[in-house]
Amino acid sequence: MTATDLSLPAPAVAAPDNRSAPGRPVRSRGWRLVGYAALVLAAAGLLLPFYWMVVASLKTNSDVFTIPITWLPDPVVWRNYLDIWQRSDMTTWLGNTLLLSVVVTLLQVLTGSFAAYGFARVRFPGRNALFLAYVGTIAVPWQSYMIPQFILMSKLQLSNTLWSIVALQAFGAFGVFLMKQFYETIPEELSESARVDGLSEFGIYRRIMLPLSRPALASLALLTFVTTWNDYLGPLIYLRSPDLRTIQLGLNTFISQYNAEYALIMTGSVLSVLPVAVIFLVGQRYFIEGIATTGLKG
Amino acid sequence: MATLPRTRPRNRRLVSRNTVAGWSFILPNFVGFAVLTLLPVVVLFYVAFTNWNVFGVAEWTGTANFRRMWGDASFWTALRNTVYYTVFHIPLTLAASLGLALLLNRKLRGVRFFRTVAFFPYITSIVAIAIVWNQLFSPEYGPINALLGAVGVDNPPGWTASSTWSMPAVIIVGTWRYMGYYMLLFLAGLQTIPAQLYEAAETDGATPWQRFVHVTLPGLRHTTFFVTVLLTIESFKVFDLILVMTGGGPGQSTLVLSQYIYQKGFEENQFGYASAVSVVLFAICFSITIIQFMVNKRRNS
Numbered sequence: 001m002t003a004t005d006l007s008l009p010a011p012a013v014a015a016p017d018n019r020s021a022p023g024r025p026v027r028s029r030g031w032r033l034v035g036y037a038a039l040v041l042a043a044a045g046l047l048l049p050f051y052w053m054v055v056a057s058l059k060t061n062s063d064v065f066t067i068p069i070t071w072l073p074d075p076v077v078w079r080n081y082l083d084i085w086q087r088s089d090m091t092t093w094l095g096n097t098l099l100l101s102v103v104v105t106l107l108q109v110l111t112g113s114f115a116a117y118g119f120a121r122v123r124f125p126g127r128n129a130l131f132l133a134y135v136g137t138i139a140v141p142w143q144s145y146m147i148p149q150f151i152l153m154s155k156l157q158l159s160n161t162l163w164s165i166v167a168l169q170a171f172g173a174f175g176v177f178l179m180k181q182f183y184e185t186i187p188e189e190l191s192e193s194a195r196v197d198g199l200s201e202f203g204i205y206r207r208i209m210l211p212l213s214r215p216a217l218a219s220l221a222l223l224t225f226v227t228t229w230n231d232y233l234g235p236l237i238y239l240r241s242p243d244l245r246t247i248q249l250g251l252n253t254f255i256s257q258y259n260a261e262y263a264l265i266m267t268g269s270v271l272s273v274l275p276v277a278v279i280f281l282v283g284q285r286y287f288i289e290g291i292a293t294t295g296l297k298g
Numbered sequence: 299m300a301t302l303p304r305t306r307p308r309n310r311r312l313v314s315r316n317t318v319a320g321w322s323f324i325l326p327n328f329v330g331f332a333v334l335t336l337l338p339v340v341v342l343f344y345v346a347f348t349n350w351n352v353f354g355v356a357e358w359t360g361t362a363n364f365r366r367m368w369g370d371a372s373f374w375t376a377l378r379n380t381v382y383y384t385v386f387h388i389p390l391t392l393a394a395s396l397g398l399a400l401l402l403n404r405k406l407r408g409v410r411f412f413r414t415v416a417f418f419p420y421i422t423s424i425v426a427i428a429i430v431w432n433q434l435f436s437p438e439y440g441p442i443n444a445l446l447g448a449v450g451v452d453n454p455p456g457w458t459a460s461s462t463w464s465m466p467a468v469i470i471v472g473t474w475r476y477m478g479y480y481m482l483l484f485l486a487g488l489q490t491i492p493a494q495l496y497e498a499a500e501t502d503g504a505t506p507w508q509r510f511v512h513v514t515l516p517g518l519r520h521t522t523f524f525v526t527v528l529l530t531i532e533s534f535k536v537f538d539l540i541l542v543m544t545g546g547g548p549g550q551s552t553l554v555l556s557q558y559i560y561q562k563g564f565e566e567n568q569f570g571y572a573s574a575v576s577v578v579l580f581a582i583c584f585s586i587t588i589i590q591f592m593v594n595k596r597r598n599s
Contacts, residue, residue, distance in 0.1 A: 035406050042398060043415050046474070049430045050418065052441065056433065065439030111327035118323030124316045130324070137335050139527075139587045141535035143556035144580040147563045147573050148341035149334060151350070171330025201319045230423035232538045237564060248425045252542060255429060262433065269426040280421050284414060287421070291482050 053273070057081075057266035064262040080267040087264060090271065092243060093250035100162060100246065101228040104169040108224045109217055112175025117205045119176065120183035121191055131180075134173040142233075150237060164238040165246075169228050175220050178290060182216035183209060219290025222283045226276050247272045342580065345573040356570065363574035373575060375550045376558040379465065383554060384533035386469045391529055392522070394477040399484035400514070413485075416478035424475075428542035431471045432458060461551035464544050468552055472539060476532065480525050487521030488514070523594045530590070531583050555579050 056064045057080055058073040084090055119131050149168075150159065158164040190212075191204045199207065210217075232248040239245060245253065251268050258264060280287060346363060348356040367373050398416055402409050419427065434442050435457035443454040455463040491514065499509045515522075537556035540546065546553040546561075555575065563572030 032406070035401060035404060038401055039406065039408065039412055042401070043412055046415050046419065046478070048441075049427070049434060049474075050422075052434060053426070053430045064433070065436060067439065067444075069439075069441050069444050111330065115324045115327035118320045122316050122320035122323060124313065124320035127320060130328075133336060134331065137331075137339065139531060139584060140339060140580060141531055141556075141583050143535045143537055143559060144576040144583070145335070145338040145342050147559065147569050147576055148345050149338040150563070151345065151569060152333070152338055152341065167330065167334055171327055171334060173331065173335070176327060176331075201323070205323070226421050230421075232423065232425050232542070236541075237560075248423055251425050251429075265429060266433075269429050273422050273426050276421055276423070277418075280418070281414070284417075287417070288413075288482060291479070 053266050053269055056263055057270045059263050061261060061263045064266070077263065080263055081271075084264055084267045084271065087258070087261075088254050088268065089242070089245070089250060090247075090268070093245050093247040094271075096162065096244060097229055097246040097248075100165050100169075101225045103166055104228045105221050105224045107166065107170035108172065108175045109221050111171060112220060113179045113210070113213065113217060114205070115176045116179030116183055117201075117209055120180045121188075121204070121209075122201060134176055137173050138177070146233075146237065153238065159238050160240045160244065162239070162244060165228070165231070165234050168234045168238070169224070169231065175224065178220050178223075179213065179216060182213050186212055215286065215289065218283065219286040222279060222286050223290050226279065226287075229276055339580075342573055342576055345570055346577045347574075348570045350569040350573070351567055359570070363571050366571065367574055367578070372550065372553070373558060376553045376555050376575075377578075379550075379552060380534060380536070380554045380556075382465055383469060383472070383536055384530065386466075387472050387533045387536075388526065388529045390469065390473045391477050391480060392525065394473055395480035395525070396484050396518075396522075398477060398481040399488055400510075402481070402485060403488045413478075413482075416481055418478065419475045420479040422475075424538045425542050427471065427475060428539060431467070432543060435467050458544050459548065461548045464548060464552045468536075468540055468543055471543065472533075472536065475539070476529075480529070483521055483525055484518065487518045491517035519597075523590065527587055527590050530586050534579065534583050534586075 055073055058076050060077050063070060119127060153159050153164050158167060186209065190208055194204045194208055230248065235246045235249040239249060251272050254268055255265055347358060347360060349359050350356040402413060434440050437443060437456045437459050446454040457467040458464045495513045496509060499513050535556055536554055540552050540554055541557055544552045546557050556579065559572045559575050562568045562575060
């Protein structure tokens with residue numbers, strides 16, 4: 001346990017350390033057992049839906065709901081994972097979603113980190129008021145201004161194009177907030193001495209801040225990617241043509257079309273979750289640090 | 299921090315140079331932010347007082363939308379359901395996430411694995427989650443009712459097929475999805491509590507429960523406050539989970555405010571009226587946040 005913890009690089013963010021190491025030791029054996037029992041129970045509860053998803057995706061359709069419940073697929077129907085591509089537009093959906101997620105992530109990371117530098121390091125009149133406007137909108141649910149936003153987006157001729165989703169996701173306050181929090185942990189003296197050496201503000205951002213903020217950039221990139229990948233409401237409102245559908249939208253239309261194909265529906269769900277799961281498992285550290293830094297989600 | 303000397307010319311030049319630099323950093327993001335977030339929030343308060351429809355023809359109708367809302371039974375149902383969701387979702391998620399955090403804040407094996415597991419629902423898309431849970435909740439063949447039957451429940455609930463049980467089903471899924479996320483925030487908070495405090499309490503002979511009440515809870519005050527604010531906003535705007543899981547049904551048993559806005563706006567093209575309902579949602583979230591901040595401030599002083 002300690003070994004794995006030590007292998008983690010120190011959190012680069014000034015966020016509170018959220019690893020398990022400094023936890024309090026558990027004294028009595030009895031409590032330890034209770035602790036493990038609680039852990040196992042909670043883990044089972046948390047994982048059951050995912051277990052069901054994977055197992056059902058490998059069953060024949062009539063095996064999904066049986067009495068008593070079959071907890072292992074028998075026979076294992078790998079065919080579902082071939083059939084789904086023919087029965088649905090999975091390729092289009094995944095393609096659209098991937099494109100959107102990549103473009104949004106690039107834009108969010110670029111503009112967000114750029115603006116955050118302005119907020120964190122350049123002093124000018126009106127800066128704090130402006131930042132307050134950014135933070136304030138975090139307390140305003142998107143659902144409450146989706147109507148006027150849709151009207152504006154339609155006026156800009158963006159609705160029913162993939163651009164609408166890009167516009168929707170790429171300029172959020174979240175990225176600015178996360179990056180600003182991070183930049184403020186970098187000692188001011190660094191940029192001061194660079195300024196004395198004649199580096200421009202842009203030069204400081206490019207040469208000093210960007211390289212130093214790689215972990216925070218990774219957090220922001222991963223969180224943005226996953227948020228865009230998982231977004232259902234934005235595509236639901238803006239993307240009307242079938243060939244623009246994202247995976248979430250496509251999956252939901254697939255369900256309404258084949259609502260009795262329980263196994264195939266689960267196959268589609270697994271495929272929609274898989275990329276995010278892989279990204280999460282690989283970059284878990286960045287997710288957790290990013291969230292501990294801001295306490296906010298995208 | 300930003301003390302801006304005004305008098306000396308050298309400084310004035312610095313200020314204007316900084317203003318240009320500052321704005322040029324912020325501008326690329328700000329343009330998008332202003333057009334897509336700030337402007338819509340402002341426009342909302344105009345549209346809410348008009349009869350804006352799909353053709354974009356809008357007449358100023360004063361408070362007509364709000365008067366209509368006052369007598370609109372569906373609006374009140376949606377508001378009541380939203381409050382129903384909120385009153386249960388907040389304490390349940392608080393308790394579950396704090397419980398998980400306390401559990402994980404100990405030196406047990408597998409804690410890191412468990413943290414990954416707990417966070418997993420949060421990064422999984424709402425659509426996939428709603429689909430799976432709908433299968434789990436299936437009244438006749440689903441595993442949840444099978445488990446309930448196995449422990450002796452004779453008449454297991456109909457969950458999403460029943461208007462009494464659909465909201466509890468949604469609340470369960472909502473809590474399941476978000477508790478890992480808030481657990482992370484609590485874990486971060488727990489580790490700012492100095493270990494000496496616990497040691498001191500222990501030498502004074504405090505029981506585990508007393509330590510929890512007198513050391514842990516006060517130490518977590520800021521985190522709890524922050525989590526409550528986030529949870530409140532998150533509960534009041536609940537939408538996509540319900541949309542995919544129940545579609546607001548059966549009947550109107552899980553119709554919530556956000557979904558009512560969506561129905562009026564995007565299905566019936568009554569943008570004016572939908573905006574008026576949005577103003578209510580906006581006002582609720584905003585005022586609750588401000589009240590919570592004020593209460594927290596008073597408690598701190």
